[in-house]
Amino acid sequence: LPGPEWVAVRVRLAGICGSDLHLVHQDVSPSASVYASFPFVVGHENVGAVAAAGPAAGVAPGQRVVVEPLLPCLPRGFDAPCPACRRGDYNLCERFAEGRLPAGFGQGFCRDVGGAWGEVMVAHRSQLVPVPDALPDEHAVFAEPLACAVHAVLRHVPDAAGTVLVIGAGAMGLATVAALRALRPAARIVAVARYPHQAALAAHLGAHQVLTSRGRALYDQVAGLVGARVLQPLLGRPLLTGGADVTLECAGTGRALDDALRLTRAGGAVVCVGIAFAPRGVDWTPLYLREVRVVGTSYYAAERVGARTVRAIELAVELLAAGRVDLRPLVTHRFPLRHVASALATALDKRGRRAVKVLLEPAG
Ligand SMILES: [Zn+2]
């Protein structure tokens, strides 16, 4: 262990994130390598149990935990936090490449701490979120991806949001629908799904409308729902006048991002939750024509919920434990860790094998 405040966590269950699939297929921007150190163990969606604890870790072996896979100033040993960490925005820490640990956002990108697709991770006490006994592993393993959705929603979807469009109904889009339903009850949620099994899950998780159309039909349907008009340019795809107040782009494709920009009202926001590091075919004209704002999201941090400040990942565990969010229906496959190659091939096959969330079991 790196110090007295550190623990070893034996992984009980791990998830495959869309970003992991990009990573193993080398569909990742080289720019991201500044926050990684090689070789590292992939995987950040996790639930585990403390296997060994340093004397100042404040936790006993056996405790089930979710590890928040971020290594900002505090675990890196800086007594004085950087400005971002001081604000509670530790996902934006300025020292992910400095301090007593090698570069890396956290578990899954950092050489010395392991990752969720291994058997053991090393974590600082500040990263541990206890899992209530009543919350089973296959429920708790969603805390990490749900935290991403919680952060995106709390930071970028106003309380009084009217219509919120969620494009993409893979695991991230579905977690976003669930987070919206739990945290922004006044919003009307319109989800855009590609496949019927995704559409069924989006409806189950609380989307008010689920659309599976593409092209002009999609524009007509969204326009009908929000009372917008479809304008047809001389060439290319349509543009709505009026449109969604906020669009969360969760598919991570150029096509989805382009649709998001065109389906959002003037002055509205497009939140990039999916990862499309060099999207093709995106026309940015809605930014100039209608002041559509585009914002990014990365992990999660300390969030304000009413008068309360709480870490998104703690709030995610609370939502799961209280039964306000249940993402277990997303689990389509479980593989023993030694079959990780099959697990990855399955996770990519969203159409044929209807994969949504694929889990890895180290002990399997
Ligand atoms: Zn992820």
Ligand SMILES: [Zn+2]
């Ligand atoms: Zn920092």
